[in-house]
Amino acid sequence: MSPKALIPGLSRRQMLSVLALPLISGSLLRPEVASAQAVTSDNPLPSWNDGPTKQAILDFVAAVTREGSPDFVPPAERIATFDNDGTLWVEHPMYTQLAFALGRVKAMAPMHPEWKDTQPFKAALEGDARALAETGEHGLMALLMATHTGMTTDEFQTIVLDWIAAARDPRFKRPYTELAYLPMVELLGFLRANGFKTFIVSGGGIEFMRPWTERVYGVPPEQVVGSSIKTKFQMRDGKPELFRLPDLNFIDDNVGKPVGINEYIGRRPIAAFGNSDGDLEMLQWTTMAGGRRFGLIVHHTDAEREYAYDRDTSFGRLDKALDAAALNRWTVVDMKKDWKRIFAFE
């Protein structure tokens, strides 16, 4: 919802590469296709290769669910929180919500003839990534507010659903919702089958995610925490509505994630899953509280089948959290090695 949440710690130069979609989408190699395997109780994570990563997940779930185990956790307290971008679905070459904002600018342009000559809209319409980046955080915020506010919550939900049904990822030529990671979708289901309540805790916009998370991840709207703008209750023509205001309400990223978890969920998770420095504080909050806890980092190591990036990427940067993972014995997924299959369409 905010430039910070969408593009954490972004320098002007880095923003260029964020928005320079055509420069990055070179790697169009066909990912290797693994045989589809059904999820069963004997084989709950068929898209995960055997090895220490998968075993760490299985061991943790066994320990906290076995009655009489010293690590047993009652079902009501089995809260698991998942980052979204880069953890549950693809975040490169740009955050999907940013693609949505750019798409909305194009769709709304006929009603805003002045955008042809006004930044950041001019740059967005012309696909001029460099000029767009030069408008900086201020420009990105203007873009977000113009495309995400000024309508009712019901109207915005329809806009999101229409866009997400029609839009296609530039590399995979698939709807974005098909770019959910199959191993993580299996993991969500495996945790729920073991009495966990699964939540999304994302820097992305809460109302951008809620319309489709139940269908894609099995996570209902009331279990989605994210960044938000303010809304206003009003009666119009005798009908109540919530109007979306161009005013930030909450940024659910970095130190905001534990704050959001406490405010929206009100319990401390016992397992947390992320992929970047934006998830560091959520994993600290989850795992550094005594008792058997589980922290997991998805490390993007597979340029052929997906993307490879960590310390030097312009966004979704995994640097401090990778060091913290070693220190705190969090489990690090080596995507190339640990995931037999990445997408359901493979």
Add this chain to the structure above:
Amino acid sequence: MSPKALIPGLSRRQMLSVLALPLISGSLLRPEVASAQAVTSDNPLPSWNDGPTKQAILDFVAAVTREGSPDFVPPAERIATFDNDGTLWVEHPMYTQLAFALGRVKAMAPMHPEWKDTQPFKAALEGDARALAETGEHGLMALLMATHTGMTTDEFQTIVLDWIAAARDPRFKRPYTELAYLPMVELLGFLRANGFKTFIVSGGGIEFMRPWTERVYGVPPEQVVGSSIKTKFQMRDGKPELFRLPDLNFIDDNVGKPVGINEYIGRRPIAAFGNSDGDLEMLQWTTMAGGRRFGLIVHHTDAEREYAYDRDTSFGRLDKALDAAALNRWTVVDMKKDWKRIFAFE
């Protein structure tokens, strides 16, 4: 959490009576004791007298849960929201959270010798309701911030649990948690047994309620929406903590209730339950959206067994919402007539 949320629309004169606890607690008549009846599938609401109110509840639940009914609602969308003070438990002679704040001032006074000579603390310590009221909304806010912030979330939870275990209501001489309305507790269970997800949506402090709502109402912390203060994530001695700041975050009352429902739950309820004008917008948001919906107002009509108040009370005022109930065909509970039994301890 805020004076507005605790004491909606309160004038200085009215605040006097809010805080004038000894002046109001005159009615100590022993409530009539009804025979205890077990909740069964044949008799899911044993503490409700037969009549149109109970029938309206049963009819609504039957209509939205019967497959093939034109009013059928899938389980995932069966969201029901309940106000807390005056709807699920007693709110007179003062909001329980205000009693908590006054109790905290007394407990903290030894560490704050200056409070003996500083308002609003002096008045709170001396039990001088008039002087306390004269400090106005500003004074009440100072009282709330001094007693609700300046500690970690874990510490605050312990403080709330300790207080709620020890404190007693001045009239009934019972722990406040025993002043939950048995008919409403049955109703919460009846809805859950019919696939509803039950939420509390209260003007009270979210972290004041969460420590005990699961035990008392069967509503887990992640299904409690309320007013809140800001918190800050920090590491102290290598441990992560959330520190409670003296800064309002959200007021979940009046127009704030639909806003809070949208932000925290992300779905529109199909049933809402309240007792005062602070619930008006929540009931409008819930019921005025097409489809079979249910709105219910608890009308306090029983001075002998509980309290009787509506349009002329200083807080928990039921005025505009009572007019709206007639207009919108919301169900109004006549506490004296409709509730066979009010408390579990009777």
